Amino acid sequence: MNNSFIPQMEPWFAKEEKQAICDYMDEGGWLTEFKKTQLFESMIAEYTGAKHCIVVNNGTISLTLMAMACDIQAGDEIIVPNYTMIATPNSVKMIGAVPIFVDVEPETLCLDIEKVQQAITPKTKAIMLVTANGRYPQSGIKAFEQLAQEKNITLIEDAAQSLGSFYPDGRHIGSVGIAGSFSFSAPKVISTGQGGAIITNDDETALKIRKLKDFGRSSGGNDIHDTIGFNFKFTELQACIGIEQMKKLPWRVERKQDILKQYQALLNDVSEIKFFNQDLTHTTPWFIDALVEKREPLQAFLKENHIGTRVMYPPINKQKVYNIPGEYSIANLVGHKGLWLPSSAKLTDEQIAYICETIHHFYKS
Numbered sequence: 001m002n003n004s005f006i007p008q009m010e011p012w013f014a015k016e017e018k019q020a021i022c023d024y025m026d027e028g029g030w031l032t033e034f035k036k037t038q039l040f041e042s043m044i045a046e047y048t049g050a051k052h053c054i055v056v057n058n059g060t061i062s063l064t065l066m067a068m069a070c071d072i073q074a075g076d077e078i079i080v081p082n083y084t085m086i087a088t089p090n091s092v093k094m095i096g097a098v099p100i101f102v103d104v105e106p107e108t109l110c111l112d113i114e115k116v117q118q119a120i121t122p123k124t125k126a127i128m129l130v131t132a133n134g135r136y137p138q139s140g141i142k143a144f145e146q147l148a149q150e151k152n153i154t155l156i157e158d159a160a161q162s163l164g165s166f167y168p169d170g171r172h173i174g175s176v177g178i179a180g181s182f183s184f185s186a187p188k189v190i191s192t193g194q195g196g197a198i199i200t201n202d203d204e205t206a207l208k209i210r211k212l213k214d215f216g217r218s219s220g221g222n223d224i225h226d227t228i229g230f231n232f233k234f235t236e237l238q239a240c241i242g243i244e245q246m247k248k249l250p251w252r253v254e255r256k257q258d259i260l261k262q263y264q265a266l267l268n269d270v271s272e273i274k275f276f277n278q279d280l281t282h283t284t285p286w287f288i289d290a291l292v293e294k295r296e297p298l299q300a301f302l303k304e305n306h307i308g309t310r311v312m313y314p315p316i317n318k319q320k321v322y323n324i325p326g327e328y329s330i331a332n333l334v335g336h337k338g339l340w341l342p343s344s345a346k347l348t349d350e351q352i353a354y355i356c357e358t359i360h361h362f363y364k365s
Contacts, residue, residue, distance in 0.1 A: 006351055008308040009187040009287065010344045012252075013241065020240040029236050036239035041197070043246045044182075048163075048172040050199035052206035055234045055242075056213050059160045059183030062196035063091035065232065066179040067126065069208040070154045072097050076125040081111050082315050082331040084130045088158050089316060092128070100124070101317050103328040107277040109289075110137035112330075113144060126154040131173045134165035134283040135276065141167050141176050154178050160196075163189055164253040165283035173283070174199055179209070184238075189252050189286060189345070190245035192238040252345045253284045259347055260285045266356035272363050291337040293363075299339070301362045307355055312338030 045053040074096025082101040089099035102115045109132035148155040159174030160183035174180025184195035216229025257280045272293035315331040317324040
């Protein structure tokens with residue numbers, strides 16, 4: 001190994017993305033969303049098997065728009081996991097809804113359905129199921145569908161980390177609830193720098209979202225407004241990149257799965273590291289995540305050896321911005337021991353071996 005630093009994550013853009021942007025600029029495009037965006041949406045819809053795909057400016061807004069399209073309003077309660085990226089609860093706070101935090105399963109870090117049942121009140125309007133790192137809940141997606149139906153509440157999927165992952169019944173994660181969303185921020189399996197996508201099989205929901213993201217226009221390109229709307233549109237430049245990224249998605253899915261397999265095999269005898277349950281037949285990991293002993297010293301040692309890591313999300317209820325009383329044992333555990341190891345699809349087998357050798361050395365010493 002040379003001494004170049006191995007980042008925890010990095011996007012992967014190549015000559016294809018550069019050429020696509022140059023070709024588009026040579027055509028004299030206006031940059032605002034149009035045919036390239038439509039093509040990008042159609043590629044996502046085809047890949048996921050969804051009837052509709054609507055792309056927006058980022059993944060957080062995609063969550064907010066889904067909630068708004070489901071008529072969630074100020075004061076309504078939305079159940080969210082206490083382990084997630086803070087965009088999940090923030091997205092509904094934006095419209096005055098109240099995120100209700102629930103702990104997650106230890107095996108998958110997805111919502112614990114028994115705790116969800118206990119958290120439902122007459123004010124509960126939706127469950128926002130976050131499929132952490134492309135994983136689905138051990139209790140199964142059908143259990144969440146049945147619960148939502150029984151309680152007459154909406155099931156929304158925050159699938160930001162799950163493009164390329166499927167439920168065992170063959171449905172793509174994000175396509176089961178009334179709507180689901182993906183993120184295309186820099187670390188995701190495909191990226192457009194920023195950006196998000198919403199998929200849905202419901203015509204009315206799709207129409208609402210398209211109006212909400214485009215000033216409430218009755219149709220594109222006019223100034224007739226049927227409803228209140230905003231400006232959360234995409235750009236053709238992002239779409240040019242996204243089209244080329246989508247072409248690479250099937251290969252990246254396989255590579256991400258192989259990377260996790262290598263980590264698991266090479267660190268199998270290290271008792272201080274515990275990986276979460278990942279169904280590699282149907283799903284692909286976004287990041288390589290694990291619970292580790294002596295997290296901070298391990299991070300420091302890896303950094304000294306030119307290896308980057310990142311601490312996993314802490315419990316949201318304990319973050320200063322929320323500061324809500326309560327103890328959530330699994331979210332707390334991840335906050336103390338959760339670590340993301342280098343996870344880029346660009347990792348070579350040689351780099352993975354070096355990372356694992358370095359981890360072995362740390363714990364042996």
